[in-house]
Structures are given as structure tokens and as C-alpha cells.
Amino acid sequence: MLDNHYLLLTPGPLSTSRKVREAMLKDSCTWDAEYNQGVVQVIRQKLVSLATSAEGYTTVLMQGSGTFSVESVLGCAIGSDEKVLIINNGAYGARMVEIAALLGISYHELDCGEVNQPSLSAVDQILACDPTITHIAMVHCETTTGMLNPLHEVAELAQQRDKRLIIDAMSSFGGIPMDIAELNIDFLISSANKCIQGVPGFGFVIAKTEALEACKNRARSLSLDLYAQWRCMEDNEGKWRFTSPTHTVLAFAEALKELEEEGGVSARYSRYSQNQASLLAGMERLGFSALLDSTLHSPIITAFYSPKAPEYRFADFYTRLKEKGFVIYPGKVSQNDCFRIGNIGEVYSEDIDALLKAIEQCCYWRK
Numbered sequence: 227m228l229d230n231h232y233l234l235l236t237p238g239p240l241s242t243s244r245k246v247r248e249a250m251l252k253d254s255c256t257w258d259a260e261y262n263q264g265v266v267q268v269i270r271q272k273l274v275s276l277a278t279s280a281e282g283y284t285t286v287l288m289q290g291s292g293t294f295s296v297e298s299v300l301g302c303a304i305g306s307d308e309k310v311l312i313i314n315n316g317a318y319g320a321r322m323v324e325i326a327a328l329l330g331i332s333y334h335e336l337d338c339g340e341v342n343q344p345s346l347s348a349v350d351q352i353l354a355c356d357p358t359i360t361h362i363a364m365v366h367c368e369t370t371t372g373m374l375n376p377l378h379e380v381a382e383l384a385q386q387r388d389k390r391l392i393i394d395a396m397s398s399f400g401g402i403p404m405d406i407a408e409l410n411i412d413f414l415i416s417s418a419n420k421c422i423q424g425v426p427g428f429g430f431v432i433a434k435t436e437a438l439e440a441c442k443n444r445a446r447s448l449s450l451d452l453y454a455q456w457r458c459m460e461d462n463e464g465k466w467r468f469t470s471p472t473h474t475v476l477a478f479a480e481a482l483k484e485l486e487e488e489g490g491v492s493a494r495y496s497r498y499s500q501n502q503a504s505l506l507a508g509m510e511r512l513g514f515s516a517l518l519d520s521t522l523h524s525p526i527i528t529a530f531y532s533p534k535a536p537e538y539r540f541a542d543f544y545t546r547l548k549e550k551g552f553v554i555y556p557g558k559v560s561q562n563d564c565f566r567i568g569n570i571g572e573v574y575s576e577d578i579d580a581l582l583k584a585i586e587q588c589c590y591w592r593k
């Protein structure tokens with residue numbers, strides 16, 4: 227299992243395969259056709275085909291972590307006379323609100339709290355009452371809690387009300403099957419170091435070509451101009467506007483190959499789902515309980531309540547587990563004391579079994 231110093235049970239960066247890491251042992255020229263046409267363009271085509279087989283979609287790769295891509299979409303997609311409804315039920319929804327506020331984008335926030343799914347009737351009511359809203363933005367899998375938001379239902383509302391739809395599918399794309407055309411999504415955002423299982427360094431936006439064309443001259447930032455980046459890639463066969471993260475791109479190309487070899491998104495979804503189910507069952511056997519109701523869980527990451535024992539400290543638990551080769555994640559919800567365990571990346575059921583054994587040995591507060 228392990229050719230690494232520890233196994234990451236975190237939602238990205240996550241544990242990658244040796245071959246993905248080895249793909250980075252080559253230097254590439256950002257002007258070279260073998261790199262641009264042979265790697266970047268192939269990645270772009272593959273990303274669109276992972277998202278749909280329908281016509282009319284394209285993709286833009288963007289330097290930076292996933293947030294940079296979210297910021298480039300919000301900053302370019304929503305015109306100065308338009309308004310976005312942001313559905314917020316966790317840190318990543320809140321981050322979109324923060325971006326909109328900072329960029330001076332007109333927005334309406336629907337704050338659902340951290341442990342609830344958005345109410346569809348509340349969404350619909352806001353849309354009915356405020357005809358100036360032109361866009362809806364929502365996180366698909368809220369990595370804060372692991373909650374899966376009702377993508378199909380919100381997509382249907384967007385379609386009924388004729389609103390453009392922006393989905394932060396950062397922690398779900400590649401790990402949960404979805405068809406961007408069926409859902410009529412205008413902009414879907416994800417990044418290299420989540421379910422595709424690459425290393426950090428860039429994000430990507432899969433968009434309706436027509437929606438992206440409408441972003442011309444709308445950017446609120448020079449380097450995060452999604453439209454200009456797209457035109458550069460289209461007009462120069464895969465050329466990035468500014469220095470491209472070449473090593474990360476090579477790793478990503480290998481990661482896409484491995485996703486195909488595994489059997490595609492549906493096979494990966496099964497593996498993640500099995501990981502999550504055995505993690506949850508095993509943790510409950512060990513006396514831990516999950517923050518969310520089991521019907522709300524995603525197969526990506528699970529939040530558990532911290533033990534109530536006064537001796538418990540996350541930092542001590544973390545260090546003991548790390549010594550045994552497992553790295554877990556602190557909590558991110560504000561109201562409840564939690565820790566999180568992700569199961570995406572090069573993580574298989576035998577790893578979950580080994581993790582559960584290690585956790586059992588690390589419950590020092592019980593001794």
C-alpha cells in the first residue's frame with residue numbers, strides 16, 4: 227500500500243499513485259507543441275468528455291488552487307447588472323459569498339446553517355421574489371461536513387426559472403457521476419488535486435461555450451480572466467496565458483489515464499462509496515458518531531464528533547495516528563467540535579481496515 231511517508235485521508239491534496247508522482251520527473255517547455263497539443267489539449271478534451279458527451283461544452287484550466295478557479299468564474303460570469311443567489315451551507319459556500327462581496331458582485335445569500343441541506347422551497351421563493359437574480363451558485367459536495375447537496379433538484383429549479391447555474395464540484399467531480407448537459411450547468415469548477423487524483427497546482431472550469439463567450443471583457447482581475455485564458459488556450463492550441471504549472475499538468479495527464487484504467491468515474495464512485503461505508507460502520511463500532519444524518523453523507527469525506535472525554539485533544543490524536551502512517555483532517559464546522567476523515571485518493575478498503583485498527587489503538591483518552 228504505502229510507498230510514501232503516510233497515507234493522506236484528507237480531501238486534497240490526497241494520496242496519489244507513484245506513477246502520478248513519477249510523471250513529474252520531466253521538465254517541459256510552455257511553448258512546446260508536444261506539451262501544449264500533446265498534453266494540455268488532450269487533458270482539455272478528456273475533461274469535457276468526463277463531464278458530458280453532449281456538444282457545446284468546453285474547458286479552461288486555471289493556475290492556482292481550486293479557489294482561484296471559483297474566483298475566476300464568479301468574477302467573470304456575473305455581469306455588473308446581474309445578481310447571483312449563493313447557497314451557503316458550509317465553509318466553501320461562505321467562501322463564494324466572501325469572493326462576491328470582495329469583488330463587488332451583487333448577490334443574495336441563502337444561509338442554510340452547516341448541517342442542513344438547502345430548502346428547495348426557500349430557493350424557489352427567493353427566485354420568485356427577486357427577478358433581478360440571474361445566476362445560482364452552489365457547492366455540490368460541501369467538504370466542510372461531507373454533505374452532498376441536492377444538485378439535481380437545484381438544477382431543475384434553475385432550469386425552470388431560467389437562471390444560469392454555477393456549481394463548485396471541486397470535491398466531487400471525477401468521483402461522483404454527473405452529466406453537466408443533463409443538469410444544464412453553465413459553469414462547473416473542480417481542481418487537479420481532488421477526485422481525479424492529481425497533485426495541486428491548477429483548477430479547471432467546464433463550461434457551456436456560449437456562457438463562456440458571454441464572459442468577454444467582464445473580468446474583475448487580470449490574471450483570473452477566465453475568458454482570456456480560454457481564448458489563449460483555444461487560439462494557441464493549449465498555450466496557457468501565463469507560466470503553466472508544467473509538472474502538475476504532466477501528473478494530471480497520468481491521473482486521467484489511471485481514472486480510465488480504473489473503469490472511469492462510476493468505478494471510482496463505487497470504490498469511494500465502499501471506503502466511506504466501511505469507514506462509517508467501523509467508526510461507529512469504535513464508539514464514534516458522525517456529525518450528519520447518514521442520508522446526507524457523500525462518499526468523499528465524513529465528519530465525526532470529537533470524543534467528549536476531557537483528556538481528548540485533536541493534536542494528540544492526530545500525532546499518534548500520523549506515527550502509524552495515517553493523516554486525518556481537523557474539523558471545519560463552527561458550531562460543533564469535530565474531526566474529518568476523507569477517503570478519496572489512492573485509498574482502498576484494506577487501507578480503511580488498517581486505519582480503523584490504528585484508530586482503535588490511538589484512543590488514548592479511554593485508557
Ligand SMILES: *Cc1c(COP(=O)(O)O)cnc(C)c1O
Pocket residue numbers: 237238291292293294296318365367368369394395396397417
Ligand atoms: C477543495 C475545495 C475548494 C478549493 O479549495 P482550495 O484550498 O482553494 O483548493 C473549493 N470548494 C470545495 C467544495 C472544496 O472541497
